[in-house]
Amino acid sequence: MDAYSLPTRVVRLPAVRLLAVTACSLSFVCIAPVGHAVGATLSRSGQPGAATAPQEESAKLEQCVTSVVQAERSATFAGEMTAIAGTAHMAMRVDVQQRLPGEVLFHTLSAPGLGVWRSSDSKVKVYKYLKQVTNLSAPAVYRGLVRFRWLNAKGHVIKHSERLTPGCAQPAAPSALVPPSPEVSSSSTSPIAAG
Numbered sequence: 774m775d776a777y778s779l780p781t782r783v784v785r786l787p788a789v790r791l792l793a794v795t796a797c798s799l800s801f802v803c804i805a806p807v808g809h810a811v812g813a814t815l816s817r818s819g820q821p822g823a824a825t826a827p828q829e830e831s832a833k834l835e836q837c838v839t840s841v842v843q844a845e846r847s848a849t850f851a852g853e854m855t856a857i858a859g860t861a862h863m864a865m866r867v868d869v870q871q872r873l874p875g876e877v878l879f880h881t882l883s884a885p886g887l888g889v890w891r892s893s894d895s896k897v898k899v900y901k902y903l904k905q906v907t908n909l910s911a912p913a914v915y916r917g918l919v920r921f922r923w924l925n926a927k928g929h930v931i932k933h934s935e936r937l938t939p940g941c942a943q944p945a946a947p948s949a950l951v952p953p954s955p956e957v958s959s960s961s962t963s964p965i966a967a968g
Contacts (some may be wrong), residue, residue, distance in 0.1 A: 832919035837941035848941035850917030911943035
């Protein structure tokens with residue numbers, strides 16, 4: 774894994790409604806009660822609806838480590854996608870977003886190694902990618918915005934999608950454990966991205 778230092782600058786995203794979808798991982802077997810098929814959709818009332826095709830992409834928070842020590846705080850985001858008919862290559866991009874206390878919207882963090890399209894080798898059927906960010910500021914909540922692209926042999930996008938991961942909450946350190954500091958340097962609180 775390569776490590777990169779994130780600058781303290783954040784960029785605001787326009788308000789966009791995104792639908793977060795939770796799905797069973799291909800590595801587990803889900804057991805549902807009789808009458809509730811795995812992969813079935815739920816109506817607005819929470820009742821089972823029509824069955825849907827298997828999901829071709831997923832995004833999740835793989836690990837969230839909290840600590841009183843900033844250098845030990847981290848979040849690991851995972852994306853997984855499956856080839857569809859006509860796919861020659863797949864590509865995935867993980868953007869890390871942060872929401873500070875009192876803010877309603879998340880902001881995308883910008884740094885080398887983040888927000889970069891990573892491509893699979895040709896003829897890969899299932900493509901998985903992990904992105905770890907360490908040295909996280911607190912208090913804040915971090916999440917991953919994972920974007921997916923399926924490309925044909927000519928490099929044209931035949932399908933695209935995006936998913937949000939659950940949030941990784943980094944609580945404020947207990948004041949009794951943190952020694953008072955007269956000045957806080959913004960350069961000492963920069964997160965580091967790896968992967």
